[in-house]
Amino acid sequence: MDHYLEKANQYLKVLCDVKPNRRTGSSGNREATDFFEKTIRQYGYDIDAASFTTLDYVCHNTSLTLGDINCEVYASPYSLGCDITAEIVTVSTLAELKNTNCEGKILLLKGAMCEEQLAPKNFVFYNPEQHKEIVDLLENKKPGGIIAATKKNPDLAGALCPFPLFVDGDFDIPSVYCLDTVADEIQTLTDKKAHLRIDASRLPSSSSNVLASLNRGKDEKIVITAHIDAYESTPGALDNASGTVVLLLIAEMLADYQGKYSVEILALNGEDHYSAAGEMDYLNRYGNEMPEILVVINIDDVGFKQGKSTYSFYECRPELEEKVEDVFRKYEGLEKGEQWYAGDHMVFVQNQVPAIAITSELMPELLKTVTHTSADTPDLVDCQKLVEIAGALSDVVRTL
Numbered sequence: 001m002d003h004y005l006e007k008a009n010q011y012l013k014v015l016c017d018v019k020p021n022r023r024t025g026s027s028g029n030r031e032a033t034d035f036f037e038k039t040i041r042q043y044g045y046d047i048d049a050a051s052f053t054t055l056d057y058v059c060h061n062t063s064l065t066l067g068d069i070n071c072e073v074y075a076s077p078y079s080l081g082c083d084i085t086a087e088i089v090t091v092s093t094l095a096e097l098k099n100t101n102c103e104g105k106i107l108l109l110k111g112a113m114c115e116e117q118l119a120p121k122n123f124v125f126y127n128p129e130q131h132k133e134i135v136d137l138l139e140n141k142k143p144g145g146i147i148a149a150t151k152k153n154p155d156l157a158g159a160l161c162p163f164p165l166f167v168d169g170d171f172d173i174p175s176v177y178c179l180d181t182v183a184d185e186i187q188t189l190t191d192k193k194a195h196l197r198i199d200a201s202r203l204p205s206s207s208s209n210v211l212a213s214l215n216r217g218k219d220e221k222i223v224i225t226a227h228i229d230a231y232e233s234t235p236g237a238l239d240n241a242s243g244t245v246v247l248l249l250i251a252e253m254l255a256d257y258q259g260k261y262s263v264e265i266l267a268l269n270g271e272d273h274y275s276a277a278g279e280m281d282y283l284n285r286y287g288n289e290m291p292e293i294l295v296v297i298n299i300d301d302v303g304f305k306q307g308k309s310t311y312s313f314y315e316c317r318p319e320l321e322e323k324v325e326d327v328f329r330k331y332e333g334l335e336k337g338e339q340w341y342a343g344d345h346m347v348f349v350q351n352q353v354p355a356i357a358i359t360s361e362l363m364p365e366l367l368k369t370v371t372h373t374s375a376d377t378p379d380l381v382d383c384q385k386l387v388e389i390a391g392a393l394s395d396v397v398r399t400l
Contacts, residue, residue, distance in 0.1 A: 001387060007252075008245050008383035011039070015228075015241035016378050022230035022241075024273035025056030025205035032228055032244075036267050037210050039248055043255040045212035045265070052281040054207050054273065055169045057232075059200035062176055064147065066189040073147060073176040076166040077232055078274060081200045082174035084144045088190045094130075097137050106194050107143035109165065110183050114148050117156045120168040120274040125347065138173060145196045146175035149183030154364075155342070158231070158239075158372030167274045174198050209278045210267040211286075214257060221262035221292055222397055224250060226299040227271035227344055229278070231372040238360070239371050240271070242381050243299035246358075249390035254397060261294060263397060268344050271300075272372075279347050290351045294400070295320060297356045298345035301371070302389055305382040307361035309389055310337025314345060314355040320400075324356065327399050331392045333385055337361060358389060 014035055018028035037049050055078065062075040066088075089102045092111035100107075113134070119127040121135050138146070148165035150157075157163035164177045176198065178186075186194075210228070226243030230236025247265050254263060270278035295316065302309055311328060313321050328334045340363065345355040360366065370376050 004249055004387045004390065005383055008249060008386045011245040011248050012237065012241055012378050012381060012383060015244055016235040016237050021233060022228065022236055023056070023232045024207045024229045024270045024277065025054040025203070029207055029229055029269065033208050033210050033267065033269065036228060036244065036248065040210070040212045040251045040265065043251050045214050045251065046216060048211040048213070049208045051206040051208045052277055054205055054270070054275060054277045056203040056205040057169070057200065058203060059198070061197070061199040063197050064176065065195045066186065067192040069189060071178065071182055071186055073178045073182070074164070075198045075200050076164040076175040076177055078167060078169035078202060079176070079198055079200055080172055080174045080202070081198045082145055083197045085193050085195045086144050088186065088194050090187060090190070094134065097134070097141070100141065102141050102143040104142070104144045106145045106147060106196055108183060108186060109146060109148045110180065114150045114165055116153050117163055117167065118165055120170060122170050123274070123276065124280070125276060125350070135171065143173060146173055147183070147186065148175060148177045149180040150177055151180055154367040154371070158367055159369050159375070160372050169202055169274055207269045207278065209269050209282055212251060212265040214254060214263045215259065216262050218260065218262040219292065220294045221264055222400065223264045223266055223293050223296040224299070224393060225266040225268055225296060225344055227269065228267040229269050229272050231272040234372060234374055234376045235378065237376050237378045237381050238301050238304060238366060239376055240300050242303040242386055243301070245386050246299050246302060246390045246393070249387060250394050253390060253394040257397065259398060261397070261400065271344055279344065283347070287351070290348070290353055293348065293353045295354045295356060296345060296348040297358065297393060298343055299358045299389065300343050301359045301363050301366060303381040303383065303385045304360035304362055304366060305380060308333050308335050309385055310335055310359055310361045312337055312339045312357050314339065314349045314357065315352070316354040316356065320354060323399060324396055327395045328392055331388055333388045334392055335361070
């Protein structure tokens with residue numbers, strides 16, 4: 001325990017300290033994947049860390065002024081830059097948007113238009129028809145810029161308040177977001193021309209997944225995965241440095257494994273990136289091997305210092321569930337929890353692969369208070385829980 005506990009603390013610190021952060025495409029993200037690859041290689045795994053192209057982003061300054069009044073707004077991640085002065089037009093419903101002429105103007109979106117973060121226009125895993133309709137209308141209406149007034153939506157945007165309505169490097173209308181109370185202030189000033197400036201750039205970049213294989217050549221394999229990236233401007237301790245730490249611990253625990261199955265330990269890159277480029281790269285390169293996967297185990301938001309660790313099953317045969325639960329019952333900190341669907345295990349489930357997801361019992365509370373914010377720091381993580389999860393999962397592999 002002491003050996004793995006020391007390593008867990010060390011790994012967590014390294015992953016949370018990379019600069020500027022672990023957002024996909026950033027130098028910090030590449031530092032994290034290099035560290036993961038170097039650490040896991042020493043245990044004898046075969047490594048595939050081939051790079052894929054992606055988009056990074058930098059924003060230096062954002063401002064919105066109406067007359068001599070400065071309004072507090074934030075640039076949407078991956079927004080194009082702009083420097084425009086124009087009339088403000090306000091829209092609160094889809095019907096109003098359809099009937100509004102806003103070409104070249106600054107469009108203020110409020111109310112029902114801004115209740116949930118819009119899916120990126122080319123996102124293949126989740127893209128409701130209403131989201132597509134809104135984006136299509138905006139692109140056809142051609143406003144010069146967009147201000148989106150939002151509150152909080154933990155299910156889709158974590159604990160951010162306000163949250164960006166757009167997080168999309170394929171959406172080419174410059175946009176900012178603000179609190180709905182700021183939007184109320186803006187509406188009282190619409191008799192004045194607005195000056196919107198976003199000093200930002202999209203940066204072509206590269207990232208990589210890290211796939212570590214052990215005991216290759218078997219007919220079936222077990223895949224254990226966690227996403228190594230983090231949301232912009234957060235250390236991402238629980239989301240998901242802690243899950244990545246568990247992968248590194250498991251790699252050492254299973255280094256001598258020579259059992260019935262191949263084992264793949266997969267650090268996926270892009271769960272918190274608009275393009276899901278890491279998931280797409282994995283599907284493009286390894287999708288034909290999906291039928292060989294006995295089960296995939298996804299680890300996300302684990303180790304919160306309060307509550308237990310929970311597991312849930314997806315499309316697993318009863319005999320597989322029974323064997324896994326027999327192992328988990330030996331660990332006091334593990335209990336069966338509710339299913340959740342906003343994670344990388346669903347990439348596999350959608351391809352008919354049985355899955356197990358591991359998270360924290362209080363993940364719903366974390367989504368409301370911590371996730372995607374600067375508050376997601378290492379002091380929230382109990383590394384003993386990470387060691388326990390790693391031990392339980394290594395036991396599962398050996399038992400199966």
